[in-house]
Structures are given as structure tokens and as C-alpha cells.
Amino acid sequence: MDIESLRYVVTLAEELHFGRSARRHYIGEAPFGRRIRQVESELSVRMFDRTSRRVSLTSEGAALVARIRQVLADLDALRPAIVVDPSAVRVGVLGFGVGGQWRQLRREVLSDVPGIVLTHRGLTLKSQYSALHQHEVDVALVHYLGDVDGIDLLPVMQTPRVAVVPRESLYSEADHLSVDDVPSDHWLRFEGTDDRFVDWVGPPAAGRVTTSLEMLTTAVATTGLVGIHGAEAANFFAHPDVCFVPLKGPPITTAVATRHDDTRPAVAAFRAAARRISALPTTA
Numbered sequence: 248m249d250i251e252s253l254r255y256v257v258t259l260a261e262e263l264h265f266g267r268s269a270r271r272h273y274i275g276e277a278p279f280g281r282r283i284r285q286v287e288s289e290l291s292v293r294m295f296d297r298t299s300r301r302v303s304l305t306s307e308g309a310a311l312v313a314r315i316r317q318v319l320a321d322l323d324a325l326r327p328a329i330v331v332d333p334s335a336v337r338v339g340v341l342g343f344g345v346g347g348q349w350r351q352l353r354r355e356v357l358s359d360v361p362g363i364v365l366t367h368r369g370l371t372l373k374s375q376y377s378a379l380h381q382h383e384v385d386v387a388l389v390h391y392l393g394d395v396d397g398i399d400l401l402p403v404m405q406t407p408r409v410a411v412v413p414r415e416s417l418y419s420e421a422d423h424l425s426v427d428d429v430p431s432d433h434w435l436r437f438e439g440t441d442d443r444f445v446d447w448v449g450p451p452a453a454g455r456v457t458t459s460l461e462m463l464t465t466a467v468a469t470t471g472l473v474g475i476h477g478a479e480a481a482n483f484f485a486h487p488d489v490c491f492v493p494l495k496g497p498p499i500t501t502a503v504a505t506r507h508d509d510t511r512p513a514v515a516a517f518r519a520a521a522r523r524i525s526a527l528p529t530t531a
Contacts, residue, residue, distance in 0.1 A: 248289045250322065251377070252282045253315050259283060259295065260312045263302045272377055334363050336513045339384035341370040342460030345403045345501050346479035348524055349388075352403070352503070355520035356513070363513045371459060372437050379506055386517045391502035399505050401521040405498040406477035409491040411467045418473060423493040435466055435474040464489045477501075 255272060262268045269279035287294050294308030304312065345352060357363065368384055375389040379398055391402050410429070412418035418429065463474045464486035476484070477499040481491045503521035505514050 248286055250319070251381075252286050253319060254381075255279060255282050256286055256294065256315055257312060257319065259302065260304055260308070263304075265302065274373055334513075335366055336363055336386060336517075337366050337368060337384045339368045339370040339375070339378050339387040339389075341372070341375045341387070341389050341501075343477065343479050343483040343501075344388035345503065346406060346477075347482070348404050351524050352517075352520050355523060356516045359516040359519065360513045363516075369459070369461065376504070379504055382506075385505070385509065385511075385514055387504040389502055389504045391500040395504075397507050399507050399518060400502045401504075401518060401525065402500050402502045403521055403525045404479075405500050406479040407498050408494040408496045409476055409478045409480070410494040411464055411474040411476050411480070412490050412492055413467060413471050413473075414488050414490050416471070416473075418492060419490040421492050423495065425495040429473050433473050435463070435470065435472045460484075 251272075255268065258268045258271050259265065262271070265276050265280055265283075269276040272279065283295065290311065292307045292311060293305055294311055296303045296305055353365070356365075368378070370378055370384075370387060370389070372390075374383075375387055376395050376398060378384045379387050389400075391400055394400065410418065410424045412424075418424060421428070460476065460480075461484060463476055464480070464484045466472075467474050468486055468488035475494060476491070478491065478493075503517055505518060
């Protein structure tokens with residue numbers, strides 16, 4: 248059991264609907280449901296009654312949710328005490344982040360706010376938005392999938408999609424591929440993503456799972472399966488046993504994301520820098 252799962256429980260108690268609850272945490276309904284069942288199993292308590300039409304709290308569930316809310320409130324109250332360096336900006340990075348644009352973005356930010364300290368945290372497809380919402384990072388370099396409540400998203404760059412294929416496979420000889428060229432059970436799949444990722448991560452598959460974009464090329468080399476990445480990945484995650492083959496489909500857009508209510512000068516500098524270096528349209 249982890250803190251994120253406890254937050255899922257509270258959200259489900261508020262929404263009493265699995266789909267809406269999962270969307271609030273930017274994951275699919277199925278993995279959200281699995282996390283709820285895992286909590287119930289570990290606590291040996293049925294917290295929710297489910298039918299085909301409705302979800303309701305059991306009496307035991309209501310009592311536990313009240314205790315969980317208090318635990319989470321106590322944890323959230325610790326956050327101000329944990330932030331000991333006001334000059335530090337925690338930057339979360341998904342995969343290759345904003346690729347070759349990072350050097351210019353960083354230069355612009357440090358020019359606007361000299362003396363700030365940038366720290367790094369890796370993000371996953373599952374955590375790229377929730378890490379911001381839960382104040383685990385201050386700025387996130389993410390894949391842009393449309394507007395997200397409470398988050399300012401400033402698209403910075405686009406990169407074509409590529410199939411990451413084993414070098415010794417027949418796929419490596421192709422000039423280009425489409426998703427339909429690869430059987431569904433030959434794709435690596437990403438765990439815990441929501442429906443907005445479908446066009447990017449490939450079709451659902453019964454094959455093995457990877458959760459880290461940084462390790463995708465290693466996962467392809469290890470399993471012999473095929474993954475999807477952005478062409479920029481070849482500059483960051485090259486591997487001697489894989490090839491990057493152009494893949495038909497929409498390009499990948501990456502963005503600088505910040506919490507809408509974070510007005511600190513260093514965070515504002517990231518927004519301003521993202522606008523300056525980007526030729527792509529920004530969200531409203």
C-alpha cells in the first residue's frame with residue numbers, strides 16, 4: 248500500500264464512480280480499480296460495494312476513509328517543513344523531456360532568475376501530471392495530451408513517432424512502419440496510462456510491461472518486442488541492439504507544465520522561457 252493508493256481511495260469515496268475517479272488521477276479505469284482492490288485486500292476490508300449501476304461506501308469503508316483523510320492531511324501539512332531551500336526548483340522530466348530545447352530553456356531561466364538551483368526527478372507516463380498536483384515537483388517536462396485542470400501547459404517542441412525495434416528483427420529493415428504492421432502481442436505496453444495515451448503508446452497487448460521511457464530501448468532489446476517513442480529518443484537513449492524506424496501517426500508534442508497557482512518568480516521564469524523558445528501554439 249502506498250500514499251498514492253490512499254489518495255485513490257479518497258477520490259473514489261468522493262466521486263463514487265470509477266471512470267471519473269481515474270480521470271482525476273490521469274490513469275486508466277482498469278489500473279485504478281486494481282489499486283482500490285489491492286488496498287481492500289491489504290486491509291482485509293471491503294470498502295466499496297459495486298454494482299453495474301452504482302458504487303457506494305460500506306460502513307467500514309466510510310470509517311476508514313475518514314482515517315485516511317486525516318493521515319493524508321497530516322502528510323500534506325509536512326510539505327512546508329520539507330521545503331528548506333526556497334531557491335531550489337524541482338524539475339520532473341518524462342523521457343527525453345523537451346529534447347534539444349532543454350539547453351536553451353535552462354539558459355533562459357537562469358538568465359531571468361540567477362542563482363536558482365535546479366534539481367531533477369524522473370517521471371513516468373503515470374506520474375507526469377500527478378507529480379505536479381501532489382507538489383512533488385515544481386516544473387514538469389511532459390508529453391502534451393490536452394488541457395489538464397489546474398496545470399498550465401506550454402508546448403515547446405514536436406518530434407515524429409518512431410518504432411523502437413530489435414536490430415536483428417525484420418522490422419529493422421523497413422523504411423517505415425505503421426501500428427498495423429506489428430501484431431498487437433508484439434508491442435511492449437505501458438502500465439497505468441489513461442485513454443489519452445492510446446495513440447502514443449501503441450495498441451493494448453498481452454505482452455510484457457515497461458513503465459519507464461528511459462528504459463524502453465533496454466526493454467526492447469531484452470524482450471524482443473516493439474515499443475513506441477519519439478524520434479528525439481535516438482539522441483538520448485541509443486542502444487546497440489535496437490533501431491529507430493519511422494512510424495506513421497501524429498507527432499509527439501512535449502510541453503513545460505506548471506501548477507496554475509504557482510506564482511513564484513522561478514516558476515514564472517520557466518513559463519516565460521517556454522513561450523520564448525517555442526514556435527508551437529500554447530494552451531489558453
